[in-house]
Amino acid sequence: MTTERQRSTDAALRERARAVIPNGMYGHQNASFLPDNFPQFFARGAGAHLWDVDGNEYIDYLCAYGPILLGYKHPTVDQAAGAVQDAGDCLNGPTDKMVELAELLVEITPWADWAWFAKNGTDATVYAASIARTATGKQTILRARGAYHGSSPTWIAGDREIPADGTIEYDYNDLGSVRAALDAAESDAAAVMVSAFRHDVGIDQELPTVEFARGLRELCDANGLVLILDDVRGGFRLDMAGSWAPLGVDPDLSAYCKAIGNGHPISALMGRDSLTEAVAATMSTGSYWFTAAPMAAAKATIETMLEIDGIAHLKRIGNQLRDGWQQAADAHGVGIRQTGPVQIPLMLFDGDDFTTRNVPRAYRFAAELAERGVYLHPVHNGFLSTALSDEDIAHTLEASDEAFAVVAADFAD
Template sequence: MNIYRYEESNKWFDRAVKVIPCGVYGHFSPAPYAPVEAYPFFSNKADAARFWDVDGNEFIDYMCAYGPMVLGYNHPAVEAAFQEQHSLSDANSVASPRMVELAELLCDLVPVAEWAFFARNGADVTNLAVMVARAATGRDKVIAIKGGYHGTSPWMQAPGHHGTIADDHQHVIRIPWNDLNALDQVLAEHGSQVAAFMASPYHHPIFEDNVLPAEGYWQAAIDKLHKNGSVVIVDDVRAGFRLHLGGSNEHYGFKPDMIAFSKAIANGYALSALVGTDALRLDAAKVFHTGSFWYCAGSFAAAIACLTTLKAEKGPERMRVLGEKLTSGLRDVAAGHGYTLVVSGEPAMPYLRLADDDTLMLQQAWCGECTRRGAFFTSHHNWFLSTAHTDGDIEKTLQIADDAFKVIKSEFGH
């Protein structure tokens, strides 16, 4: 099996680091990629479920641009819709009818949605959701989950990290996932100040097993929060439209007051949406929140095509089946080498961990060896399936995984 090398990627990184802080920053930065030499940093070609790095190495992509790619790169319907709108008008001085059509589509697809507001990135709409909740309640505090991620605005970041100050976290109270007692305690202590509760539909932190909602957790939490006069916000930026086209809350059987979407909404075009119930419409109207590129119409057209295609192709069901096939296959391959692969989260977005080593080093080595053989795996973050992945991709991935297990077994033993 061919082992990839990354000379061109590294040359680009050398250039990048001279003119860009970190060279490659944020979630693409090299920090969580261990061993770093197993990973490429630059690519300028992608198609369907694959990308090619600047060295020409081909990867079956299980990160899907960290979520936005859901139908496959260069999906013909999405690309055609974008190009048609882009050639007519993208940036403009007034709003596009496509924005209205997309809002109507979301109100049709998503049961909670009685209105929709658009921006570009997930944090744009998680911030907006909190502003709307504060406007609606006249309260300050937000309850969030320990290890939950809602973007990189100062209040969302881990306390103490660079560029944040103590006041950023003054009104954010973090509680453990699935812990109704902790919620009770916070409401008892701060209830009159709690504007909102924000959480992802299931708990998908990095470097840890993902955790589904306990039976009855969401409804019980909603009941408590509504009794307290607080707003319930689901951050569905990562999982939205992969588990259910009506929002991941429909998959789990509950209804929040607002849902933040982004990532998969437009198959890679920059777009996010906040949807909510009618009760919050006026408050959403009063909050001033905007950005220079938030009205660009090409992304609206791409989103309409993306969501329509996902619905027609029963996308979430296909991704679930593919994810189950991939993860059960990988578990079997691991077991064949004497390893135990733990799969958590949802099949369309699985997080995998080798239980044989709680330091994560074995897992990092295995993911690195798979990546150097053409299956782009990260060890710290949940993966993503798309409708473009094929049974053939999964078969090839299992062969790569098998080869990688042989390598780490010779290196680490068992």
């Protein structure tokens, strides 16, 4: 089922980009990290499908690295944003949409009393750390080893392997290591920062244990620390009330971005009344943080997700995909590991090793899928959208069966 794919427009754009943009592309969306047949430039998206600049179509399992939750160009969301855009998006201050969105978020998040908005996940995680520092008068943030919270000096010291000043690392799902990090902070700990689940790139994902989540809550309460949940990646895909709601553990601050506005640029921080004074005392603003259209889009995204029970749909198709991949891999004798929530799928291949960047099976599998019209990142977790249909999944599994056959043949012992 492979089709001959044109790449000439993409190649020409890469060439032009190299002349005027450092390395032709910035960030981890740089296609040079992907198999050779992956496009860098895209032309359009509709529902669960994406077209590159050469007109090649893909069923999409990356969703713009997370933001697309209801599918590309979702009519309800885009109409809500468009209507506001027509009236005026960037004004001297916010519109009523900011209040409406905050009211909706507070309504669906039982523990939270307020919401605050910005543009990127990093804005929200950095501001969360600043609020915790203001509230406690202390500086050190305890955070999990290898966890990504944004590209800011608050979290990374240039080189991703070096933790930033003012942070001490613990190991995810290991309360003992959190206690050790607390001791190492020598009474200067302001907060524990924790991701909704462990999703460091290239390694098996790990869900939090209930004991770990509850233990963090208790440790924060006992020591006067702020518990910050980084829900940028999981938020609105795992649970509409926050990704730790099913665990029964409430944070003090929760950072959202990615899926909240179905591709419209907005992030949010939610928090408790006890931190309201610290918010007032901690400066925050941004040129575009008050634009109204993304707020209307976020409100429409959340309302639509609630209306269609989007989480249930994501879990249903996520399980179909996971079961189908496992069956196909087993049938071809290919060893794989699928970890983390099914809505945010990750498949890694036995025999590959991301720590040495030696992942030929994952690259081969993703390349074979791309040739068959399926876009799946080889090592970064994927993201599902509610636009994925049973037909899309069936096509994907058919393509995957052929791709596993190629991997089995290429990497036979």
